[in-house]
Amino acid sequence: MGQMKISVIGCGYLGAVHAACMASLGHEVVGVDVDAAKVAALASGRPPFYETGLEELLGQTLPSGRLSFTTDVTAVAGADVHFVCVGTPQRADSYAADLSYLDAAFRALVPHVAPGALVVGKSTVPVGTAERLADELAAVQPDATVVWNPEFLREGYAVQDTLHPDRLVLGVPGGDAGERAVKILDDLYAAPIAEGSPRLVMDRATAELVKVAANSFLATKISFINAMAELCEVAGADVTSLADAIGLDERIGRRFLNAGLGFGGGCLPKDIRAFMARAEELHADPAVSFLREIDSINTRRRERMVHLTVGVLDGRPLAGARIAVLGAAFKPESDDVRDSPALDVAVRLHERSAHVVVTDPRALANARRKAPSLQYAETVEEAADGADAVLVLTEWRQYRELDPHRLLGVVAHPRVVDGRNALDPAAWRDAGWTYRALGRR
Numbered sequence: 001m002g003q004m005k006i007s008v009i010g011c012g013y014l015g016a017v018h019a020a021c022m023a024s025l026g027h028e029v030v031g032v033d034v035d036a037a038k039v040a041a042l043a044s045g046r047p048p049f050y051e052t053g054l055e056e057l058l059g060q061t062l063p064s065g066r067l068s069f070t071t072d073v074t075a076v077a078g079a080d081v082h083f084v085c086v087g088t089p090q091r092a093d094s095y096a097a098d099l100s101y102l103d104a105a106f107r108a109l110v111p112h113v114a115p116g117a118l119v120v121g122k123s124t125v126p127v128g129t130a131e132r133l134a135d136e137l138a139a140v141q142p143d144a145t146v147v148w149n150p151e152f153l154r155e156g157y158a159v160q161d162t163l164h165p166d167r168l169v170l171g172v173p174g175g176d177a178g179e180r181a182v183k184i185l186d187d188l189y190a191a192p193i194a195e196g197s198p199r200l201v202m203d204r205a206t207a208e209l210v211k212v213a214a215n216s217f218l219a220t221k222i223s224f225i226n227a228m229a230e231l232c233e234v235a236g237a238d239v240t241s242l243a244d245a246i247g248l249d250e251r252i253g254r255r256f257l258n259a260g261l262g263f264g265g266g267c268l269p270k271d272i273r274a275f276m277a278r279a280e281e282l283h284a285d286p287a288v289s290f291l292r293e294i295d296s297i298n299t300r301r302r303e304r305m306v307h308l309t310v311g312v313l314d315g316r317p318l319a320g321a322r323i324a325v326l327g328a329a330f331k332p333e334s335d336d337v338r339d340s341p342a343l344d345v346a347v348r349l350h351e352r353s354a355h356v357v358v359t360d361p362r363a364l365a366n367a368r369r370k371a372p373s374l375q376y377a378e379t380v381e382e383a384a385d386g387a388d389a390v391l392v393l394t395e396w397r398q399y400r401e402l403d404p405h406r407l408l409g410v411v412a413h414p415r416v417v418d419g420r421n422a423l424d425p426a427a428w429r430d431a432g433w434t435y436r437a438l439g440r441r
């Protein structure tokens with residue numbers, strides 16, 4: 001495998017992991033970010049966010065001298081491959097993706113792209129973006145090529161997913177430039193390809209669409225089971241048994257059929273909204289109008305969680321009630337609170353004058369920054385101290401495995417609302433708790 005010189009522009013959850021993983025594959029990598037604090041942390045081996053295995057990987061690769069981080073974009077000069085990994089969040093004024101970070105990063109990068117180099121987009125973008133950027137690059141450096149190589153990593157498993165991807169999608173232009181780009185990327189990703197990761201070559205528009213289509217499908221699967229949960233709630237049925245039963249059909253599958261508080265994070269919600277916005281621009285909005293319903297089923301779950309909490313209080317007003325919220329991250333094994341359903345429910349309860357105390361094993365610092373008006377506690381015991389109700393809103397393993405007997409002596413009233421269907425109802429009821437969950441009796 002040939003060792004290559006690589007730059008990674010944007011060192012957040014995606015870029016920092018990608019940079020460290022590419023260095024661990026033997027390439028020489030410079031990571032560039034506009035956030036000086038992030039760069040300083042990464043350069044000293046301290047990940048600025050929680051991701052399993054990243055600290056160890058930085059510890060192995062930084063001393064080798066093959067990995068460096070800087071705020072100086074001129075450091076990318078001479079790289080064979082430039083990966084663009086900056087954020088593409090939702091715009092403040094619409095559903096569309098905010099491409100200002102991508103455009104700024106690209107404009108800063110272009111003057112330093114050498115003839116023959118590849119500019120490889122990994123950010124999730126509206127279809128058509130790669131062609132537009134390719135035109136811009138061609139005007140300055142006609143001998144360089146734009147490729148779209150969407151990223152499918154899952155936060156919490158990002159190192160594993162980057163080193164052992166379940167597929168590599170390469171969106172390339174036609175002709176010699178495309179063939180050459182595939183050869184370079186086959187060389188760069190030689191290790192995962194040799195291990196058997198399927199590598200799919202397609203045009204750039206299809207590659208861009210693969211990513212948003214995959215996320216739309218996953219969001220649909222989650223909202224489908226949550227819609228069934230709504231039905232189960234009014235019909236007195238049990239959505240977890242329903243999911244087990246339909247999930248045994250191989251065509252359906254049990255994964256991503258866990259009813260609960262729904263999806264959040266920095267990808268699924270903004271990706272399905274950006275997809276709708278882009279489809280509208282392309283006059284194809286009917287094709288994805290179902291995503292509007294997927295989105296609204298998802299957000300309805302949050303208000304339903306508030307209603308369940310009011311219900312479990314047994315007539316006691318929510319205002320002034322002490323509510324322990326277990327979980328702030330949008331999912332376990334992450335400190336990411338972007339569009340976190342857990343934090344959203346905590347804020348909704350706080351806005352209705354409940355006395356909310358939030359805890360999380362990893363996400364407290366980010367949660368404090370995002371929702372400073374909430375009260376936070378380091379431990380479950382502290383959060384649950386004197387609680388009128390305990391809410392499990394992120395299914396961390398340590399919350400799944402909580403001992404209902406141990407918490408009995410801590411709370412004021414043994415009432416638990418399981419927003420993730422993560423607890424064993426019988427065990428909690430047997431221990432004397434009032435147990436409520438989304439989609440089941």
Ligand SMILES: NC(=O)c1ccc[n+]([C@@H]2O[C@H](COP(=O)([O-])OP(=O)(O)OC[C@H]3O[C@@H](n4cnc5c(N)ncnc54)[C@H](O)[C@@H]3O)[C@@H](O)[C@H]2O)c1
Nearest residue numbers: 010011012013014033034035086087088101105123124151
């Ligand atoms: N986080 C995930 O699980 C994941 C998975 C697959 C795809 N993606 C996609 O990857 C992209 C990045 O997501 P993320 O979660 O890493 O976001 P992030 O916010 O964690 O990271 C983005 C980084 O880009 C930096 N940045 C912004 N403008 C810059 C510029 N002009 N030059 C250099 N750096 C700049 C920011 O400072 C930040 O560190 C998004 O398009 C996202 O949809 C993310």
